[in-house]
Amino acid sequence: VPWGDILKEYMPRHIGSLFLGVLTLFFLSSGVLFAQEATTTAATTQETVFVPTPTETPLVPQTQTGFGNYVGGIPTTFTLPDGTVMDISIPKNTVAEDSTQLRSQPKVPKAFDRVTFTVENYSTKLEEDRIIWSVDGEVVQDQIGGDSIVVNMGKVGETKDVRVTIDSRSLGRRWSRDLSLTPGDVAVLWEANTYIPPFYKGKPLPSYKSTIKLVPFPTISVRGRTLSPDNLLYKWSRNYRNIKEISGYGKRFSVLQTGGGAQQERLQLTVSDPESGATTERAVTITIAEPKVLLYGGSPLQGVRYERVLGSELLVGELETTVRAEPFFFSNEELENGSSPVQFTQNGRGIPSLYRTVVLQRPSQGGTSRIEASIENPLRVLQVARKGISIKYQSIVP
Amino acid sequence: MDPETPDQNKEVSPKNKLRLFIIVGAVFLLLALSIFYIVVIRGGGSASVGIQSLLPFGDSAPDVTPDGGGVGSGKLDDIAIDGGDGGTPPRMFKIADGPVSGSVFKTLPDGSLSVRYVVREDGDIHEYSMDTRAGRILANNTVPRVAEAVWDARGQSVILRTATDRGNVVSILGRLLPNSATSTGDEAPAILQQSFLPENIAFVVPGPREGFIYTLSVGSEVTLMMLGGNGETTPVFSSPFTEWIPEWPEKNTLMLTTRPSGVVGGYFFSKDIERGNVLPVLNDVPGLTTRGAPDGSRVLVGSATKGGMSFGVITKDLPVTSELLPATLPEKCTWTASSTFAYCGVPQSSPQGTYPDDWYQGVAQFSDTLWVYRVDTESFVLVLVPYDEVGVDVDIISPVVSTDGEYLTFINKKDGSLWGVSLSALSIPIYEDD
Numbered sequence: 001v002p003w004g005d006i007l008k009e010y011m012p013r014h015i016g017s018l019f020l021g022v023l024t025l026f027f028l029s030s031g032v033l034f035a036q037e038a039t040t041t042a043a044t045t046q047e048t049v050f051v052p053t054p055t056e057t058p059l060v061p062q063t064q065t066g067f068g069n070y071v072g073g074i075p076t077t078f079t080l081p082d083g084t085v086m087d088i089s090i091p092k093n094t095v096a097e098d099s100t101q102l103r104s105q106p107k108v109p110k111a112f113d114r115v116t117f118t119v120e121n122y123s124t125k126l127e128e129d130r131i132i133w134s135v136d137g138e139v140v141q142d143q144i145g146g147d148s149i150v151v152n153m154g155k156v157g158e159t160k161d162v163r164v165t166i167d168s169r170s171l172g173r174r175w176s177r178d179l180s181l182t183p184g185d186v187a188v189l190w191e192a193n194t195y196i197p198p199f200y201k202g203k204p205l206p207s208y209k210s211t212i213k214l215v216p217f218p219t220i221s222v223r224g225r226t227l228s229p230d231n232l233l234y235k236w237s238r239n240y241r242n243i244k245e246i247s248g249y250g251k252r253f254s255v256l257q258t259g260g261g262a263q264q265e266r267l268q269l270t271v272s273d274p275e276s277g278a279t280t281e282r283a284v285t286i287t288i289a290e291p292k293v294l295l296y297g298g299s300p301l302q303g304v305r306y307e308r309v310l311g312s313e314l315l316v317g318e319l320e321t322t323v324r325a326e327p328f329f330f331s332n333e334e335l336e337n338g339s340s341p342v343q344f345t346q347n348g349r350g351i352p353s354l355y356r357t358v359v360l361q362r363p364s365q366g367g368t369s370r371i372e373a374s375i376e377n378p379l380r381v382l383q384v385a386r387k388g389i390s391i392k393y394q395s396i397v398p
Numbered sequence: 399m400d401p402e403t404p405d406q407n408k409e410v411s412p413k414n415k416l417r418l419f420i421i422v423g424a425v426f427l428l429l430a431l432s433i434f435y436i437v438v439i440r441g442g443g444s445a446s447v448g449i450q451s452l453l454p455f456g457d458s459a460p461d462v463t464p465d466g467g468g469v470g471s472g473k474l475d476d477i478a479i480d481g482g483d484g485g486t487p488p489r490m491f492k493i494a495d496g497p498v499s500g501s502v503f504k505t506l507p508d509g510s511l512s513v514r515y516v517v518r519e520d521g522d523i524h525e526y527s528m529d530t531r532a533g534r535i536l537a538n539n540t541v542p543r544v545a546e547a548v549w550d551a552r553g554q555s556v557i558l559r560t561a562t563d564r565g566n567v568v569s570i571l572g573r574l575l576p577n578s579a580t581s582t583g584d585e586a587p588a589i590l591q592q593s594f595l596p597e598n599i600a601f602v603v604p605g606p607r608e609g610f611i612y613t614l615s616v617g618s619e620v621t622l623m624m625l626g627g628n629g630e631t632t633p634v635f636s637s638p639f640t641e642w643i644p645e646w647p648e649k650n651t652l653m654l655t656t657r658p659s660g661v662v663g664g665y666f667f668s669k670d671i672e673r674g675n676v677l678p679v680l681n682d683v684p685g686l687t688t689r690g691a692p693d694g695s696r697v698l699v700g701s702a703t704k705g706g707m708s709f710g711v712i713t714k715d716l717p718v719t720s721e722l723l724p725a726t727l728p729e730k731c732t733w734t735a736s737s738t739f740a741y742c743g744v745p746q747s748s749p750q751g752t753y754p755d756d757w758y759q760g761v762a763q764f765s766d767t768l769w770v771y772r773v774d775t776e777s778f779v780l781v782l783v784p785y786d787e788v789g790v791d792v793d794i795i796s797p798v799v800s801t802d803g804e805y806l807t808f809i810n811k812k813d814g815s816l817w818g819v820s821l822s823a824l825s826i827p828i829y830e831d832d
Contacts (some may be wrong), residue, residue, distance in 0.1 A: 021492060111678065114719065121448035154677055185678055187665045189639040189656065198561040199545050202758040215639035219678055253638040287661050294759060301519050302497060303543030307811050309760040355563040
């Protein structure tokens with residue numbers, strides 16, 4: 001094909017059309033690229049919502065059909081050969097809107113927290129702009145330069161939808177930003193494997209080198225859906241050091257031993273949803289208790305009277321009285337396997353007991369004695385306690 | 399003869415006769431009115447709270463103020479403890495020397511009100527009529543050393559709880575059935591049909607209408623089991639955390655509070671039984687204890703302060719505690735069926751300590767007065783000083799109020815005795831909102 005001849009013959013006549021065609025193709029391809037970029041941005045910033053207000057100037061400039069509609073020097077609409085009008089306009093305030101930041105403090109609020117919402121933008125003069133805040137669809141603040149509000153969060157799981165609308169005086173435009181927050185929380189529940197007497201309603205406290213079970217109880221909601229605790233990531237730190245051994249994905253509970261000698265353990269838990277990034281945290285301080293022994297009275301018929309601890313002296317008028325020694329906060333492991341029994345002495349000499357109980361029989365002539373109960377855990381040496389009581393037997397001889 | 403002494407032999411004139419007749423008649427009329435007031439009004443209707451304050455010769459309750467300034471005042475010297483002098487029936491009276499393990503009100507088929515209670519020593523069930531103020535044995539048992547007896551709301555079933563020497567807790571479900579041998583001379587008109595529940599149940603609480611909920615430890619987990627009136631058990635909640643104290647104040651609401659200690663932050667969750675979701679209500683509150691209202695609208699909340707305790711109320715919609723003074727422990731309180739009042743034993747003073755630990759351990763004991771929390775006025779006012787009434791110091795536990803709001807019973811923790819209070823005889827102050 002004699003391309004050279006063809007060019008020589010037709011180029012001078014159609015050079016204008018050819019140039020126009022190349023230019024059209026260039027702008028068409030540029031337009032497609034811009035459109036793709038805009039779509040990607042909207043998808044990644046889910047909180048961004050552009051809200052055209054019917055009574056105000058729409059965000060997208062009015063375009064005119066026909067070739068060569070320019071906004072800011074860039075052609076925005078093209079009329080294709082088949083008559084279709086294609087709009088590739090870029091709102092001139094995209095930069096201003098994209099740079100709008102709506103933030104909350106704290107980022108992940110807990111139930112009934114007071115949360116401060118602040119809007120920032122460096123492309124417009126916020127101090128001169130009308131800023132409208134609404135919470136759950138209701139306008140709560142509408143003032144010039146009002147760039148922050150305080151919102152009281154509700155219960156865990158109750159979402160607050162906050163919208164800020166900026167009416168920019170300098171740009172002559174209006175746009176909005178949304179942020180939805182759902183209070184989350186995590187209860188750091190823990191239980192020490194230590195002994196308490198039957199029917200004792202209080203909490204068994206940890207003592208020296210006790211075993212503690214940690215059970216996080218998270219309540220995190222994302223877009224109205226409560227997340228399963230099995231699908232969350234748990235990160236523990238102990239006395240400001242991360243502990244990988246008990247951290248992990250879906251770890252519903254963990255076990256650790258309290259340190260030797262430390263009076264307190266500070267534990268911090270961060271729970272997060274790897275998918276949405278929602279996070280909450282809580283710190284607890286666990287105080288190490290002193291184990292102790294308390295003495296309770298009773299009778300073979302009534303059983304042990306846990307309602308009142310025996311004082312330093314007991315007057316025995318009945319023929320038979322029982323004294324039961326109850327250890328508090330000793331490790332269950334050694335109590336259960338019998339390696340840390342309660343031992344009784346009477347006036348310094350060991351006396352037999354059964355199930356931590358001694359039976360005192362009143363001598364006919366009366367008298368006094370001193371009973372002492374002691375317990376020590378051979379495996380956790382600081383788990384040790386002792387309690388004594390003076391017994392006064394009433395004389396039955398008149 | 400003393401000139402002022404009337405002449406005994408002097409003849410009485412017809413005019414004087416008429417005067418005498420009028421005076422005697424007036425005395426009789428006053429006497430009749432007094433009897434009518436005592437028998438019909440004082441002994442009767444639930445509306446008497448309002449009426450008594452209007453009657454000139456009515457209640458002589460302590461004149462109290464909301465800040466507790468009335469403590470110690472209002473001693474009723476003219477009221478005998480046993481009411482046997484024919485005067486005003488006592489406002490507070492002993493039902494049983496005890497020790498008693500638990501009680502419940504029961505409306506009998508004839509409409510009369512009685513209290514059923516379990517004797518700690520042998521597990522016998524007694525019934526005490528609030529109308530006649532007389533008791534009888536209802537069912538003989540052979541369950542010794544019953545440390546805790548939890549009745550269902552209907553007063554027909556009871557869970558008897560005792561500890562073995564080794565310290566294991568045994569729970570026995572008992573159902574009261576008519577005793578067919580009664581007609582042949584057996585004293586007890588009912589028998590208690592018994593069945594064993596699993597061992598080591600940590601907590602049992604009654605349901606709002608019938609049945610119970612108890613905590614059952616299996617392995618390293620705990621399951622809350624609902625025990626229906628028909629004896630069927632249904633698991634309602636399981637958790638690797640085992641230290642839950644349940645409350646079941648309202649049909650669809652289960653309250654879950656962690657075992658308390660004054661040195662540990664406690665948590666309170668609410669579980670919707672139908673929907674199944676568990677939501678935190680209060681977080682990280684030292685010494686947290688709770689007592690929910692039967693309609694689920696409010697919860698009395700206790701917490702520990704440095705060396706003492708604090709007390710307040712939260713509502714369903716706003717779990718921010720409104721403090722009530724003076725402080726007490728919510729388990730010393732009981733709500734009326736209508737959830738409009740809560741009666742509380744309130745310590746006159748509490749020694750420095752860690753609460754509720756010290757009280758649970760028996761290290762601390764209280765001398766209580768009786769107060770009422772009114773929902774309508776949100777006031778907390780003193781209504782009775784037990785020591786002034788009966789000369790006994792009481793440390794109130796297991797308070798129960800009758801469905802009609804007429805009576806309150808409680809156990810004195812100091813000696814296990816069971817006491818009754820006639821609430822309709824109390825003058826409950828009403829404070830209008832300013």
